[in-house]
Amino acid sequence: MEEILIHAVDYAIQKGAEYAEARFQKDVSNSIVLKNGVVETVSSSSITGVGIRILLNGSLAFASTNNWRERNSVEKVINLAIKMARGRKSSGIKFSREKTIIANIEIKPKKDPNNFPLDEKLLILKEADKALSSEKAKFPNRVILYSEMSTEKVFVNSEGSVIRQVIPRIYLYTFFAVIKNGRSDTRFIELGASRGIEALDEWNLLEKFKKEAEIMAEILEAPKAPEGVMDVVLGPEVSGIAVHESVGHPFEADRILGREGAQAGESFVDPEMLGKKVGNDVFTVIDDPTIPGSYGFYLYDDEGVPARPRYLIFKGTVNEFLNNRETGSIFGTGSNGSARASRFDREPIVRMANTYIAPGDMSFEELIEDIKFGVYIKTFGEWNIDDLRYNMRYIGKEAWLIENGELKHLVRNPVLEITTPKLYESIDAVDKNLEFFAGTCGKGDPAQGIPVYLGGPNVRLRKVYIYSG
Amino acid sequence: MGLDRLVEKISAKGFDGYALIFIRKLSNHVRFAVNKISITNTWDDATLHILLEKEKKVYITSLPYPLEESEDTILERALAALKNIPPREDYSPLPEPGNYPKHPEFDKNVVENPEKLNEIVEEVIDKTLSYGAKRVAGSLYANYIRGRLITSTGVDLEVEDTNVYIDVRAFIDKQATGHSSIAGRFIADIDVDYVSEKAAYFAKLSANAKKGEPGEYKTLLTPDAVASLFNTVGDSISAFSVDAGFSYFKDKLGQKVASEKLTIYDVPISKSGFIVRTFDDEGVPTKNKELIKDGVLKTYVHNRFTAKKFNAEHTGNAGWISPRVWELEIAPGELKEDELLEFLGEGLIVGNATYIRFQNYLAGTFSAIIRDGIFYVKNGEVKHAVRGLRLSDSMPRILQNIIGLSKERVQVYHWWLESDIPVIAPSIVVEGVKFTKAFG
Numbered sequence: 001m002e003e004i005l006i007h008a009v010d011y012a013i014q015k016g017a018e019y020a021e022a023r024f025q026k027d028v029s030n031s032i033v034l035k036n037g038v039v040e041t042v043s044s045s046s047i048t049g050v051g052i053r054i055l056l057n058g059s060l061a062f063a064s065t066n067n068w069r070e071r072n073s074v075e076k077v078i079n080l081a082i083k084m085a086r087g088r089k090s091s092g093i094k095f096s097r098e099k100t101i102i103a104n105i106e107i108k109p110k111k112d113p114n115n116f117p118l119d120e121k122l123l124i125l126k127e128a129d130k131a132l133s134s135e136k137a138k139f140p141n142r143v144i145l146y147s148e149m150s151t152e153k154v155f156v157n158s159e160g161s162v163i164r165q166v167i168p169r170i171y172l173y174t175f176f177a178v179i180k181n182g183r184s185d186t187r188f189i190e191l192g193a194s195r196g197i198e199a200l201d202e203w204n205l206l207e208k209f210k211k212e213a214e215i216m217a218e219i220l221e222a223p224k225a226p227e228g229v230m231d232v233v234l235g236p237e238v239s240g241i242a243v244h245e246s247v248g249h250p251f252e253a254d255r256i257l258g259r260e261g262a263q264a265g266e267s268f269v270d271p272e273m274l275g276k277k278v279g280n281d282v283f284t285v286i287d288d289p290t291i292p293g294s295y296g297f298y299l300y301d302d303e304g305v306p307a308r309p310r311y312l313i314f315k316g317t318v319n320e321f322l323n324n325r326e327t328g329s330i331f332g333t334g335s336n337g338s339a340r341a342s343r344f345d346r347e348p349i350v351r352m353a354n355t356y357i358a359p360g361d362m363s364f365e366e367l368i369e370d371i372k373f374g375v376y377i378k379t380f381g382e383w384n385i386d387d388l389r390y391n392m393r394y395i396g397k398e399a400w401l402i403e404n405g406e407l408k409h410l411v412r413n414p415v416l417e418i419t420t421p422k423l424y425e426s427i428d429a430v431d432k433n434l435e436f437f438a439g440t441c442g443k444g445d446p447a448q449g450i451p452v453y454l455g456g457p458n459v460r461l462r463k464v465y466i467y468s469g
Numbered sequence: 470m471g472l473d474r475l476v477e478k479i480s481a482k483g484f485d486g487y488a489l490i491f492i493r494k495l496s497n498h499v500r501f502a503v504n505k506i507s508i509t510n511t512w513d514d515a516t517l518h519i520l521l522e523k524e525k526k527v528y529i530t531s532l533p534y535p536l537e538e539s540e541d542t543i544l545e546r547a548l549a550a551l552k553n554i555p556p557r558e559d560y561s562p563l564p565e566p567g568n569y570p571k572h573p574e575f576d577k578n579v580v581e582n583p584e585k586l587n588e589i590v591e592e593v594i595d596k597t598l599s600y601g602a603k604r605v606a607g608s609l610y611a612n613y614i615r616g617r618l619i620t621s622t623g624v625d626l627e628v629e630d631t632n633v634y635i636d637v638r639a640f641i642d643k644q645a646t647g648h649s650s651i652a653g654r655f656i657a658d659i660d661v662d663y664v665s666e667k668a669a670y671f672a673k674l675s676a677n678a679k680k681g682e683p684g685e686y687k688t689l690l691t692p693d694a695v696a697s698l699f700n701t702v703g704d705s706i707s708a709f710s711v712d713a714g715f716s717y718f719k720d721k722l723g724q725k726v727a728s729e730k731l732t733i734y735d736v737p738i739s740k741s742g743f744i745v746r747t748f749d750d751e752g753v754p755t756k757n758k759e760l761i762k763d764g765v766l767k768t769y770v771h772n773r774f775t776a777k778k779f780n781a782e783h784t785g786n787a788g789w790i791s792p793r794v795w796e797l798e799i800a801p802g803e804l805k806e807d808e809l810l811e812f813l814g815e816g817l818i819v820g821n822a823t824y825i826r827f828q829n830y831l832a833g834t835f836s837a838i839i840r841d842g843i844f845y846v847k848n849g850e851v852k853h854a855v856r857g858l859r860l861s862d863s864m865p866r867i868l869q870n871i872i873g874l875s876k877e878r879v880q881v882y883h884w885w886l887e888s889d890i891p892v893i894a895p896s897i898v899v900e901g902v903k904f905t906k907a908f909g
Contacts, residue, residue: 033790035712035713036712036713038555038557038558039554039555040557040774040790041527041529041790042527042528042529042550042554043528043529043530043531043790044529044530044531044546044550045530045531045532046531046532046533046537047531047533048533048537049514049533059506059509060507060508060509061508061509061510061511062508062509062510062511063510063511063512063513064510064511064512064513064514065512065513065514066513066514066515066516066533066534067513067515067533067535069535069537073513076513077511077513080497080511080583081509081511083583083584084497084499084509084511084583084584084586084587085509087584087587087588088506088509088584088587088591089505089506089591091505091506091507092505117553118549118550118553118554119553122553122554140714141712141713141714141715141719141831142714143713143714143715175713175714175715176714177714177830177831179831184829184831184832185829185831186714186827186829186830186831257503258502258503258604258606259502259503259507260502261502261503261604261606261638261640262501262502262606262607262608262636262637262638262884263606263608263884263885266643268643345512345514347508347510381827381828381829382826382827382828382834382835382836383826384824384825384826384836384837384838384859385824385838386824386838386840386859387823387838387840388643388644391838391857391859391906391907392907393836393859393861393905393907395828413828415905417859417905417906417907417908418907418908418909419907419908419909421909422907422908422909423909426909445500445608445884446498446510447884464908464909465908467905469828469834
């Protein structure tokens with residue numbers, strides 16, 4: 001395999017490219033769909049091939065084929081890429097200089113999904129489905145999607161790097177609807193890890209799902225959330241999505257430079273914001289691909305650059321952006337290992353990995369003890385953010401009224417609709433209970449869904465407006 | 470192609486049924502931003518999807534082609550899985566061959582001369598700037614697809630098709646943006662002048678926006694916004710979504726789900742369709758059909774399993790797992806283009822909608838990011854651009870509150886359609902659409 005990749009790189013250079021890289025990627029997955037307790041689909045897939053990216057006369061061109069064993073087929077797509085790069089005005093693209101790396105990494109799961117019987121997996125999922133119930137309401141619609149995946153990537157470039165990485169992943173998406181007395185609600189839960197079957201054991205699915213079902217049944221009878229300016233505490237699920245959307249995305253250097261303009265959008269962040277104070281000292285946001293077992297785990301990015309934790313906001317100050325080799329050259333910082341490609345046939349672009357708010361020392365009780373009147377938004381349903389990553393909205397699912405430092409009772413649909421600067425500056429405390437949640441982050445054109453963790457501790461916001469949805 | 474040998478091996482292994490879908494796709498793509506080409510993409514891809522059945526159990530696998538494993542290995546793995554899968558209660562055998570409509574013409578030239586795409590994009594950039602934009606970004610795709618479907622019931626169909634699309638986003642500054650797109654089947658469908666001028670025009674009109682006030686507005690949704698919102702209609706009308714609880718049309722068959730002004734079709738067969746399908750993934754002939762007629766929900770779309778479960782007719786919309794709408798067509802209304810603003814009187818124009826997320830799928834409550842031209846209109850005239858609002862409402866309510874549709878329609882397909890369903894969309898006027906704004 002390395003041989004064909006080396007040939008591809010050599011061939012591209014011989015045809016005139018200034019730089020070339022070739023990436024073999026094999027994504028093998030096995031999936032099960034359980035709908036309303038019934039096994040509906042058992043499937044497998046292999047998405048395999050070679051992608052080649054070249055830089056020629058300051059222009060980038062990417063080409064891929066899944067007929068990678070045939071030299072002719074690989075050469076044919078390289079010729080097309082060369083043709084496309086030559087036949088246009090230079091885009092003036094340069095790459096930052098990075099070290100040459102030789103590495104071979106294989107993460108092995110403790111319990112290999114391939115050696116775990118299908119009937120036992122089905123049993124686990126059926127039991128989990130049964131846990132999505134309560135005597136308090138009906139649960140007429142339930143979907144559980146289970147996927148086990150293995151990604152093998154071999155990267156070779158014209159600077160001499162040869163890197164092989166094999167990472168297993170497991171993912172569980174659960175959706176259910178709950179109905180009582182003509183009132184309904186729906187909830188989705190995502191779990192994921194770069195691990196094997198052992199993750200299923202550690203997620204305590206039965207206990208987790210039972211609790212979720214009971215809470216969702218109770219929410220149907222809960223009073224509406226209060227409206228007005230109040231103190232708000234965001235649970236780890238909500239603080240995680242909030243910093244993914246409002247710190248991670250706007251800190252992607254390609255967005256800052258306008259490259260996503262037509263699609264995911266640009267960013268309210270300007271290069272001049274580096275070094276500016278935007279929040280309190282308790283507010284530190286990290287994106288770290290190297291967390292063992294995390295859903296967004298990798299050790300080398302798809303441009304062959306070593307991964308490391310990126311302190312995007314450090315003690316309330318804008319510290320660094322997410323860079324690949326193209327943006328790292330423009331900013332003069334070099335890459336910080338943020339280039340990821342979802343499949344063999346996608347160009348690597350600037351992405352997050354595992355983005356989270358750093359935890360503090362406080363307990364949850366200490367976090368809420370001086371709140372006279374407020375809301376604790378533990379989980380969320382609807383969310384979105386505008387394409388500059390400035391104007392966001394989260395609607396709570398499990399949410400509690402806080403009175404005199406205590407959780408009083410559940411409330412329905414509190415809406416936090418807030419600007420990003422206001423969110424940053426409103427955070428005045430974080431507790432020590434760091435949790436991570438899995439997600440599939442979307443970006444790019446064509447779209448590239450990639451596995452990420454979103455996380456944080458419980459986070460306190462002072463005096464923000466809550467709508468009742 | 471080695472599919473015949475695979476078919477022989479499947480038969481020899483004792484499967485009760487099978488379906489094979491082979492797809493070869495050649496595509497070229499030029500992506501541009503900040504007035505230059507960011508990257509070009511060239512893809513040459515071949516995939517084989519295999520569905521295998523035994524004792525009413527179904528197993529599906531998708532593999533790169535040429536196959537990287539022996540047929541025996543693949544089939545033995547399927548047999549091992551099938552041993553542990555329970556039979557489907559909604560099982561229905563693969564359909565027999567039918568009478569298939571004729572596939573319309575296509576244009577293989579779309580991928581014969583990929584450098585032409587560079588030239589088109591460079592012309593779009595230059596023209597959009599010449600019309601007054603400060604920056605321009607976008608995407609141009611040209612796709613060629615060759616496919617073959619073989620089933621154990623005697624279906625053996627081949628198809629070739631092409632499509633192209635371009636979308637252009639013009640900027641005056643970060644907030645003042647305009648968008649335009651064209652989706653078609655031939656390179657000649659790309660009208661450089663139209664996409665450039667339109668995107669630049671709306672970007673310029675979006676400059677100097679005033680902060681919007683939350684509340685309910687009579688709203689003119691342009692075709693781009695309509696296409697995004699109505700992708701959720703396409704999703705909700707799939708019987709799979711209904712059964713899963715992902716649908717605001719659950720238990721609404723035969724009921725009035727929208728204003729009587731609204732009629733929607735599924736149109737897999739059209740000379741100018743971005744997506745053309747003359748047969749579905751189970752080999753059933755497709756047909757154009759009413760989904761919503763005068764506001765009444767006429768049918769969900771089905772594959773063989775959902776048809777059995779819902780005791781309904783197969784609608785020729787099969788995907789192997791989930792049925793899907795091929796292309797939505799919203800019937801035109803009576804409003805001429807130059808009458809729309811007068812009809813709106815006072816309210817908002819929404820140029821585009823993205824990032825649609827539901828709080829409650831059954832109730833259809835959601836919000837969407839609006840962009841690329843939001844304008845306040847009074848006395849039938851655009852007064853100023855508006856910023857900072859979010860469309861926060863429910864789809865059932867929006868559908869019921871439609872009061873007018875334009876005669877003119879546009880085929881819309883672009884990157885951020887939530888469910889990848891092309892839509893032939895008019896402009897639509899809706900009474901009392903709810904908008905919210907962010908704190909801070």
